[in-house]
Amino acid sequence: MTTQKPRICIVGGGFGGLYTALRLDDLPWQPETQPQIILIDKSDRFLFSPLLYELITEELQTWEIAPPFEEILSNTSIQFHQDCVTNINLETQQVTKGSASVISYDYLVIAAGGKTPLDIVPGAKSHAIPFKTLNDAYRVKEKLRLLEESSPEKIRVAIVGGGYSGVEIAGKIADRLGKKGRIRIIDRGAKILDNASEFNRETAIKALEKRQVWLDLETEVTQVQSDTISLYYKGTIDTIPVDLVIWTVGNQVSQLTQQLPLEKTATGLLKIKPTLEALDRERVYALGDIVESKDVTGELLPATAQVAFQQSDYCAWNIWASINHKPQLPFRYQPLGEMMALGIDNATLNGLGLQLNGSLAYIARRLIYLYRLPNLQHQLTVGLNWITQPLVELLS
Ligand SMILES: Cc1cc2nc3c(=O)[nH]c(=O)nc-3n(C[C@H](O)[C@H](O)[C@H](O)COP(=O)(O)OP(=O)(O)OC[C@H]3O[C@@H](n4cnc5c(N)ncnc54)[C@H](O)[C@@H]3O)c2cc1C
Numbered sequence: 001m002t003t004q005k006p007r008i009c010i011v012g013g014g015f016g017g018l019y020t021a022l023r024l025d026d027l028p029w030q031p032e033t034q035p036q037i038i039l040i041d042k043s044d045r046f047l048f049s050p051l052l053y054e055l056i057t058e059e060l061q062t063w064e065i066a067p068p069f070e071e072i073l074s075n076t077s078i079q080f081h082q083d084c085v086t087n088i089n090l091e092t093q094q095v096t097k098g099s100a101s102v103i104s105y106d107y108l109v110i111a112a113g114g115k116t117p118l119d120i121v122p123g124a125k126s127h128a129i130p131f132k133t134l135n136d137a138y139r140v141k142e143k144l145r146l147l148e149e150s151s152p153e154k155i156r157v158a159i160v161g162g163g164y165s166g167v168e169i170a171g172k173i174a175d176r177l178g179k180k181g182r183i184r185i186i187d188r189g190a191k192i193l194d195n196a197s198e199f200n201r202e203t204a205i206k207a208l209e210k211r212q213v214w215l216d217l218e219t220e221v222t223q224v225q226s227d228t229i230s231l232y233y234k235g236t237i238d239t240i241p242v243d244l245v246i247w248t249v250g251n252q253v254s255q256l257t258q259q260l261p262l263e264k265t266a267t268g269l270l271k272i273k274p275t276l277e278a279l280d281r282e283r284v285y286a287l288g289d290i291v292e293s294k295d296v297t298g299e300l301l302p303a304t305a306q307v308a309f310q311q312s313d314y315c316a317w318n319i320w321a322s323i324n325h326k327p328q329l330p331f332r333y334q335p336l337g338e339m340m341a342l343g344i345d346n347a348t349l350n351g352l353g354l355q356l357n358g359s360l361a362y363i364a365r366r367l368i369y370l371y372r373l374p375n376l377q378h379q380l381t382v383g384l385n386w387i388t389q390p391l392v393e394l395l396s
Contacts, residue, residue: 004032005032005033005034005035005036006033006035006036006106006107006323007035007036007038007103007104007105007106007107008024008035008036008037008038008105008106008107008108008109008319009038009040009095009103009105009107009108009109010037010038010039010040010108010109010111011040011085011088011095011108011109011110011111011112011256012040012041012110012111012112012113012288013039013040013041013043013046013069013080013111014041014046014047014049014111014113014288014308015049015111015288015305015308015309015312016109016111016113016287016288016289016308016309016311016312016315017039017041017109017111017112017288017312018039018041018046018069018072018312018374019308019309019312019313019316019374020109020111020285020287020312020315020316020319021037021039021073021076021078021316022072022076022078022374022375023312023313023315023316023317024037024078024316024319024320025037025076025077025078027316027317027320029320030324033323033324034077035106035107035319035323036079037077037078037079038078038079038080038081038103038105039069039073039078039079039080039081040080040081040082040083040085040095040097040103041069041080041081041082042082042083042084042085042098043082043133043134044068044069044070044082045062045066045067045068045069045134046066046067046068046069046072046374047065047066047133047134048065048066048369048372048373048374049132049305050305050339050369051064051065051369052065052131052134052137053168053169053171053172053341054172054341055134055137055138055141056137056140056141056144056169056172056173056176057172057175057176057344059344062134064382064385066134067373067374067378069082071377071378072374072375072378075375075377081097081103083097083098083099083101084097084098085097085098085112085256086098086256087256087259088108088110088256088260090108090260090261090262090281090284092104093105093106093108095108106283107283107284107285107319107322107323108283108284108285109285109286109287109315109319110257110260110270110284110285110286110287110290111286111287111288111290111308111312112253112254112256112257112290113254113288113289113290114251114252114253114254114289114290114303115130115132115251115252115253115254116130116131116132116247116248116249116250116251116252117250117251117252118130118247120249120250121221121222121223121224122222122223122224123223123224123225124160124221124224124245124247126224126226127224127225127226127245128160128224128245128246128247129143129244129245129246129247130246130247130248131165131169131246131247131248140169140244140246143243143244144173144176144177144244147243147244148177148180152180152243153180154180154181154182155177155180155181155182155243155244156182156183156184156240156241156242156243156244157170157173157177157181157182157183157184157242157243157244157245157246158184158186158229158242158244158245158246159173159183159184159185159186159245159246159248160186160221160245160246160247160248160249161185161186161187161247161248161249162185162186162187162189162191162192162193162194162215162217163187163192163193163194163195163248163249164193164196164338164340165248166185166187166192166246166248166249167185167192167193167204167208167340167342168340168341168342169246169248170183170185170208170211170213171204171207171208171211171213171341171342171343171346172341172343172344174208174211174212174213174343175211175343175344176344181211181212182214183211183212183213183214184213184214184215184216185208185213185214185215185216186216186219186220186221186229186231187215187216187217187219188218188219188220189217189218190217190218191217192204192205192208192215192217195302196338196340197337197338197350199348199350199355200338200340200348200349200350203342203348203357204340204342204348207342207343207346207348208342211343216231216233218233218234219231219232219233220232220233222237223239224245227241227242227243228240228241228242229242229245251289251303252268253268253269253270253289253290254290257270257290262278262279262280262281262284262286263278263279263280265292269290269291269292270286270290270291270292271291271292272285272286272287272291272292272293274294274296274330274331275314275318275328275329275330275331276291276311276314276315276318276331277318277328283322285315285318285319287308287311287312287315288303288307288308288311289303289308293307293311293331293333294331295331295332295333296330296331296332296333299333301333306335306336307333309372310331310333310334311331314329314330314331314332317329335351336351336352337349337350337351337352337354338350338351339351339361339364339365339368341362341365342357345359345362346358346359346361346362347361347362347364347365348361349361349364349365366386370382370383370386
């Protein structure tokens with residue numbers, strides 16, 4: 001190690017990176033091994049993405065689902081740098097930030113997350129909006145606002161992908177637009193929510209039917225233009241008018257991760273040991289959407305917040321163990337079930353022996369996510385707001 005006290009550099013402050021940093025800060029350290037923890041993210045805010053849909057319906061506001069890092073980390077010893085990491089040199093153990101300054105590390109955590117690939121279909125990059133970041137949500141919201149203001153008879157929205165994101169955004173937009181909305185979900189598969197539990201899929205299908213969301217299954221998008229989308233179905237291409245295209249399909253690792261000289265899968269995900277260390281590099285850990293996540297049993301795991309969040313616990317612990325010459329632990333995944341928003345004040349939940357839908361599931365989903373928000377201070381502020389807001393609205 002280069003310094004007496006180890007320096008841990010964490011790239012990416014999402015579910016993998018931020019929670020690793022917070023957990024590391026919480027662990028018991030001897031004064032002589034107390035590490036310096038540096039968290040770098042290009043954004044100034046952590047994004048709790050499972051609640052991103054609620055921005056579209058204005059059920060929630062930015063400050064609730066995306067608190068600034070400065071605020072979350074204010075009572076910790078974690079140093080936050082808002083900057084884009086442009087290079088990682090594993091030989092010299094240095095991270096280069098956008099402004100060309102360099103940070104040396106003893107331990108590296110790579111948790112830079114994925115992005116939605118838009119270059120698969122002609123026109124998608126220019127005319128479709130992904131739904132992954134705060135900025136994407138603002139773009140969708142603004143586009144809907146402009147469409148609503150121009151008062152057309154119908155507002156036609158095409159959502160590419162019938163996975164969790166596609167279904168959740170469809171429900172929210174359907175409720176926002178009401179009778180004016182003409183919403184369709186396009187998926188190349190024979191059914192939506194291929195990975196979901198039967199209960200959640202059936203509840204979601206009913207919720208979409210109730211909102212008259214159209215399903216184009218076994219259908220592929222071949223082109224997107226400014227006001228049309230072309231769909232291939234059973235040998236025929238149909239080009240239909242559209243006002244807004246939202247792209248929710250795919251997960252691609254960023255250039256930064258792609259260029260690392262580490263072992264990867266065919267799709268570019270980093271291969272890691274059960275301890276979350278890179279296969280061919282000691283003291284380099286990786287987690288979340290950029291890795292091929294596996295449980296200790298070898299079972300492949302999906303790219304979800306639930307996986308990244310649970311990995312963060314192990315990542316922090318294993319770094320602590322490595323510094324303190326203790327054995328590291330293999331990652332054991334605990335499936336806790338799944339939840340989905342299905343429009344305003346409506347959700348479905350299947351997990352821990354519970355199956356709920358409707359407003360009960362909506363309340364349970366909110367409470368579970370409240371508990372998962374990054375720190376107690378933020379949980380309390382948001383929780384208090386959720387309790388008092390209906391009263392304020394009633395009185396105003
Ligand atoms: C709309 C939406 C809803 C979702 N809902 C659910 C859900 O209900 N349940 C669930 O389990 N999962 C859900 N997911 C998936 C979940 O959000 C991801 O699996 C999870 O965020 C992955 O965590 P991560 O740490 O790998 O990446 P992220 O959380 O994406 O964090 C990556 C961070 O790295 C930063 N970063 C990237 N590149 C750089 C760079 N070069 N320099 C500096 N910083 C960088 C980014 O700014 C970001 O903050 C949802 C995702 C989306 C988009």
